[in-house]
Amino acid sequence: MPQSGVVVEGLVKRFGSFEALRGVDFAVAEGTVVGLLGPNGAGKTTTINILTTLLPADSGRAWVAGYDVERQPQLVRSVIGLTGQYSAVDEDLTGRENLVLVGRLGRLGKSAARERAGELLDVFDLTEAGDRLLRTYSGGMRRRLDLAASLMVAPQVLFLDEPTTGLDPRSRLQLWEVIGGLRSVGTTIVLTTQYMEEADQLADRISVIDGGRIIAEGTADELKTRVGGNVVHLTLCDRTATSKAADLLARAFAVAHGELVVDDDLGTVQVPVAEGSAALVEAVRALDGEGVEVADLGLRRPSLDDVFLCLTGHIADEPRPDAPMLRRPRSSMRGR
Amino acid sequence: MTTLSQPIAFPTAEERAALPPRRVLGDITILAQRNLRRLLRNTGLIVFSTIQPLMQLILFAYVFTSVVDLGEGISYKDFVVPAVLVQSMTFSAMGSGVGIAYDLQSGMIDRFRVLPIARSAFLVGRIVSDSLRLGLQSILLVAASLAIGFHFQNGFVGAVGMIVVLVLFGMALTAFSAWIGLAVGDPESVQPAVFIPVLPLVFTSSAFAPVSRLPEWMQPVAYVNPITAAIDAARGLALGNDTLERVSDVSLTTSLLQFAAWWVAIVVVFTWLAVRRYRRG
Numbered sequence: 001m002p003q004s005g006v007v008v009e010g011l012v013k014r015f016g017s018f019e020a021l022r023g024v025d026f027a028v029a030e031g032t033v034v035g036l037l038g039p040n041g042a043g044k045t046t047t048i049n050i051l052t053t054l055l056p057a058d059s060g061r062a063w064v065a066g067y068d069v070e071r072q073p074q075l076v077r078s079v080i081g082l083t084g085q086y087s088a089v090d091e092d093l094t095g096r097e098n099l100v101l102v103g104r105l106g107r108l109g110k111s112a113a114r115e116r117a118g119e120l121l122d123v124f125d126l127t128e129a130g131d132r133l134l135r136t137y138s139g140g141m142r143r144r145l146d147l148a149a150s151l152m153v154a155p156q157v158l159f160l161d162e163p164t165t166g167l168d169p170r171s172r173l174q175l176w177e178v179i180g181g182l183r184s185v186g187t188t189i190v191l192t193t194q195y196m197e198e199a200d201q202l203a204d205r206i207s208v209i210d211g212g213r214i215i216a217e218g219t220a221d222e223l224k225t226r227v228g229g230n231v232v233h234l235t236l237c238d239r240t241a242t243s244k245a246a247d248l249l250a251r252a253f254a255v256a257h258g259e260l261v262v263d264d265d266l267g268t269v270q271v272p273v274a275e276g277s278a279a280l281v282e283a284v285r286a287l288d289g290e291g292v293e294v295a296d297l298g299l300r301r302p303s304l305d306d307v308f309l310c311l312t313g314h315i316a317d318e319p320r321p322d323a324p325m326l327r328r329p330r331s332s333m334r335g336r
Numbered sequence: 337m338t339t340l341s342q343p344i345a346f347p348t349a350e351e352r353a354a355l356p357p358r359r360v361l362g363d364i365t366i367l368a369q370r371n372l373r374r375l376l377r378n379t380g381l382i383v384f385s386t387i388q389p390l391m392q393l394i395l396f397a398y399v400f401t402s403v404v405d406l407g408e409g410i411s412y413k414d415f416v417v418p419a420v421l422v423q424s425m426t427f428s429a430m431g432s433g434v435g436i437a438y439d440l441q442s443g444m445i446d447r448f449r450v451l452p453i454a455r456s457a458f459l460v461g462r463i464v465s466d467s468l469r470l471g472l473q474s475i476l477l478v479a480a481s482l483a484i485g486f487h488f489q490n491g492f493v494g495a496v497g498m499i500v501v502l503v504l505f506g507m508a509l510t511a512f513s514a515w516i517g518l519a520v521g522d523p524e525s526v527q528p529a530v531f532i533p534v535l536p537l538v539f540t541s542s543a544f545a546p547v548s549r550l551p552e553w554m555q556p557v558a559y560v561n562p563i564t565a566a567i568d569a570a571r572g573l574a575l576g577n578d579t580l581e582r583v584s585d586v587s588l589t590t591s592l593l594q595f596a597a598w599w600v601a602i603v604v605v606f607t608w609l610a611v612r613r614y615r616r617g
Contacts (some may be wrong), residue, residue: 082447
């Protein structure tokens, strides 16, 4: 039996005829951050719900901090924290009352819960708003309070399901900072995200999930290397020339059309290339010969977006074509 | 922004996971307190849920008393007030399901479900806080009944007994409403989902007319109706056994036994269903 961290073996989950998970495996070493990266409907939330005992798996096993999720759910619940996709806060309580409530139910005594709540309000920059009702909070403040609530009992393993979805850039940075701080004090974190840069920023290792399966696993650098080489990024003077440019570039670099990223609205084309700056010259030459003018041109290392595209054939924020259209799933209990 | 220190001695996993009865009671208390605190902050809800039954009480007592003559030596007002009070419990118990559906939608239930608390604590906490709410409401309504000229013919003990029946009945409906709230999961749909089975039961009971005066096909329904049992018990306690036998052909003892049997059945079945629904997620 695994002693620490998180171990997931062959999780399968069906909702009716939809197979949400088709055998998910991954492991998170104690004190590290793993990012589950994937588009909507890939199975991220379902995985988190199983690991946090909210949902039973149809088959497969999982251990959190050494406890079996299916057989020792009560022990799992006493070592985890969860911040779900949508803030789970009580609108009619103040920020402080929300935190104390969670702390008391998480087995802190009255005064310890108060002390901890005060400390977390401070950490999350909510001290001033601490005695206001939650219904007066902004989206970013709610998210921060939600995360603070999950930290009331200093969980060994923290699950963050798309913690920054819908946040403005400033709040997102603030949350990143807090998550970085938690990592540095040794909390094991499983984080789901559809943002490549978020996984890149926060996660020690990344598991790419798509269609209910883990399709790649490694550090951000390893995954980028896997895509191989660099990307030439071109902006055309004439936006209508993108498909012509794509044809020319595909031929010049001998790559399939599917590997190019073409944006008709922006008039941009991205081509994966093996070599470095020589590719820039070659790209201009290929287009120039056919009279396609280039407004801007650059070479960059592949981002995780490119990795995702390369692995799955679609970009990360497109939902799976076969995923059921659910209403806003505020709770694991909905949609069943 | 400061960083987190950890000065608090946090309990170990095993300590947190243990669920001795004292702790279960503690969880129930904490959750019930939370519900009451929320209730106190919803002044609109308090005002309207108090006005509604008062209005019904006044309308039924004054409008129908002038047109209905039961004979049997009892005014229609005395006959109908206990029934209106029982009916008001059905309306109020709906609030439990609505509250639970909100908790489901806001994600609070998932938050509680990942905490190491007893699986029954959330629902029992809800039933406890709502029973307190219903108790206060009953006392208020009894005071209002006295003000409009209702006569407790069975003395103080009978009046207290009626309040106990009202609260117990409301509690049973709270369990039903809680299950509906969890099953439906959408606050706006809870109201009709509770109403559709309950409202016909209210009208096919002994609430507004003695069962013997209901249409013949309706009488068997009225006899086995749990609301008839609750109303007869409340009426018998408020008006005395003799009056109850005159208007309902049933003794106070029988109606109390029927009520007790229904109460146990409803509480057990719906609490079980609701807890199962809560656990399973």
